[in-house]
Amino acid sequence: MLAALKQAGFEFWLKANGSVGVKPVSKLTAEQMDYLRQHKAAIVAELAQTEIQSVSTLSIDQEKAIRAWLSAIGEVDQAMIAETLARCRDDPDAKAYFLGRAKEAVETKANELQENIKEVIEERSAIMQFEAGLPKAEAEKEAKSAIKVYHYRTSEKPDVDLVVIMPNTNLAEAESSLKRRFGSTFISVNEYSAWRQKEMAKEQP
Incomplete structure (x- = not known):
């Protein structure tokens, strides 16, 4: 009958004190209330098992x-x-x-990426200041705008998004470069723009 009650629109859950919660309780008939009382132990066990499965199941x-x-x-x-x-x-x-x-691994990886990007920007900025004579602020702006970050996958680690920093490249150029580097083990590449959004968020007052 519990399944039939659920299909009829009733909701059941376990309360903190171990009793059964029902909604809308006002619409239960006397017969239904009697059934719930008589089968409380079985209903509690069923609801508890459902909660365990809900917690344990992986999305x-x-x-x-x-x-x-x-x-x-x-x-x-x-x-x-x-x-x-x-x-x-x-x-x-x-x-x-x-x-x-x-x-934790994702957060560590993200922090490492931000540090690597920072190093690349600083290096490119220093080169532009020295070779092109650009002011520091302008050189840093140019260096940052040139940064492109890509996620790519290989057959050796098909479930892992590997990261590469390729300044002044578009997606096609990045794909061509990675194919030459990894050959038949290369699977795919996509631009990763989230790092730039984080940088913009940090720059906002």
Whole structure:
């Protein structure tokens, strides 16, 4: 009957005190109320299991994040990867741990990228000041506007977005360069513009 009640528009959930919440409770008939009382233990168990499954199930994006982290740390054993993902689906604590590690890796990677971009800008700015005689502010502006960052993937790490900084290149030129570098292992490349948005946000008062 619980399934029928859900189909009829009733919502059920576990309260903090272990009782069953129902909405809209005012529309329950006497027969339905009696059923809920008599089968409370079974209903509580069902709702608890549903909550566990909801917490443990991995979304597509979460699985991608964990796969990317595993690939980034050099884990290529497919059996180990499958075992890790299975643990994350079945164990909320394992899921939280591995998603946390994946998030840390993304944040570390982003910080490293920003530092690398900063170094490239400083180097190009210094060259333009020395060779072209540009004022520092103008040289820095020119150097920053020339920066292009690309995400690319290879068959060696198909789940990981690798990063390359290629000043004064368009997407086609970046693709051609990466194909020459990686040959048949090259998969794809896309421009990564989020770094520029972050820079613009930092510059705003």
